[in-house]
Amino acid sequence: MTKRTEYSHALDLQNGRVEMAHGSGGKAMAQLIDELFLQAFSNPWLEQMNDQACFNLPPGRVVMATDSHVISPLFFPGGDIGALSVHGTVNDVAMSGAQPKYLSAGFILEEGFPLADLQRIVQSMAAAAEEAGVAIVTGDTKVVERGKGDGCFINTTGIGVLPDQLNLSGNRVQPGDKVLLSGTLGDHGVAIMSLREGLTFETTVESDSQSLHDLVAAMVAAVPQINCMRDPTRGGLAATLNEIAQSSGVGISIYEASIPVKAQVSAACEFLGLDPLYVANEGKLVAFCPADKAEQLLAVMQQHPKGKQAAIIGEVTADPLKFVQMETVFGGRRMVDWISAEQLPRIC
């Protein structure tokens, strides 16, 4: 790859900082793109240096999703905003059953943000994109004055292609369907919480931030009859189940004893007064499928490295009131309502 221009000094990626000029459209911005973004995301579409990317798609319906990432802190156990911004959008596309193909990336940087941190974030995005099999084909960079941002915000938009035989949607879930969860709840939220100002506690819990495209591919290949998939991010599993119950006009019953939660996550939630059902995840999915396919789907999930701890956690019921209920480990029943406000401040 050749650079458009020769620059008098290379970007100081060790000690340099983002300046207003890096978003001004001039030479400084061109240098940032050349020496940082192009180096990391290198692909034929980006290298054409157009204001847009032009590409062909395989046959099928096109799926598109967008997600903005404003997480604090930017770096956390198990990930960073860069990888998260790829995983988040890849997963939103993948939950339709589609294979994600292309991403756009929009950066809003705060004046003074260390270029070394930006490089770390960009490299992490590139690695995540490669792992997910997507190309970052177009992008944008803006710089805001110091004090008007929080270091780095990233928006990504993703495009994928959905084969004709798949029909997954939040309004397709049927009474009798089983509810499957791909792994442990609350890892991301607790990992973030452990770093919050005034609340540093020692934990070995890492964020579960990961792309689920390959797990999804294995699942829809084996059981194309899956009615719906979602990744329970903000608001946790509770919010996701309530969304589905509303959209499909059904009730959902889950069993607390069957929901996998890591001991450390459970302990952290215990002393912080949180409920893992409401804590965010960034690498888990919940799937609804006909009961006669549930065991087969579970086996496929458990054979995949990203679904080893998958479990059938409940079932869909006919309920005009659209309630989500849980049988507690204690033998009682309770409602699992929407959360009324965030349990944690800004985590994804």
Place this chain on the structure above:
Amino acid sequence: MKYVDEYRDGKLAREIAERIRNEASPQRVYHLMEFCGGHTHAIFRYGIPDLLPDNVKMIHGPGCPVCVLPISRLDTAIELAVTHGVILCSYGDMMRVPGSRRRSLLKARAEGADVRMVYSSMDALKLAQDHPDREVVFFAIGFETTTPPTALVIHQARKLGLKNFSVFCNHVLTPAAIGSILDSPEAGELGLLTLDGFVGPAHVSTVIGSQPYERFADEYSKPIVIAGFEPLDLLQAILMLIRQVNDGRSEVENEFSRAVTRQGNERAKQIVDETFEVRDTFEWRGLGFVPLSALQIRPEFADQDAEKRFPVEYRSSAENSACECGPILHGVKSPRDCTLFGRACTPENPLGPCMVSSEGACAAYYSYGRHQESLIASDNSE
């Protein structure tokens, strides 16, 4: 999880529930009050009412410190942050509580006030050390459990010679509130409140011991069982209360013997006593003014007392007249009896104190959907 799962064992729970069903006399109704909001929350979280026979009724008490703090005190805290420009440090669950004109600490922060959420009183002290040019005020609330840490930071601030740290003290006393409920003319005159016994909060008793409850057993003939916050603790305490009622006994029994003694924590009690004195009277949301029910900072520590340091004045603020939190906190009404519940008053937009914190009875009913179960019942019967 070790030391937790043992107290949530479903099989043991069914065994205790079976004993409760066998021992509760079908000829009578048992009205038991769990004083503490933490207990209320646990009861609903684990679905304990499903395990109890219909004639064992749990009545939810006023033991939620966020809920009982009067609007006037909250308004004062907001005024400290807004008018006096201090860094106001508050526990998280206080942040969303609406004061006058529905203004909360979070709203004040959005308007520019410097309000910080802290997880302990020590965090507030650290902020004062980090910002020597700013006045830092710790908004101290809570029952006897949170009082010793507040006392400690007051001593620590003095020891460190911090000139910019003070405490806005709102600590309240559990036995005074129980006394107020038992003496309440509202309950007495209307004859509405039948209470056969109390579940006492174990965390409070790890500090004050079980001894302060003995007068309720002696003078009011009410059985009391001090219980932990795990669901098995609660079920066991309910069984112990039923046995006392059946035997005609009224004693203070200690279910939480793994941490509670009769005397409590002498060192904690001592530092609290050195730092605070009892106020003549204090306003509680829902209970009104209750004599000798709260603490204030002793004059020796006036420098650390935000009420002495800043010219603040109290304006008693009226509650919404349709709000039933008073009778609910007294145990004479249920959240479902309130016309505002779930309509004008929700956790997102609470009008009354019982809806503002997750420990409040109305919030627990709402979050765990007990109010919706009547819908399920009516739906199934159609």
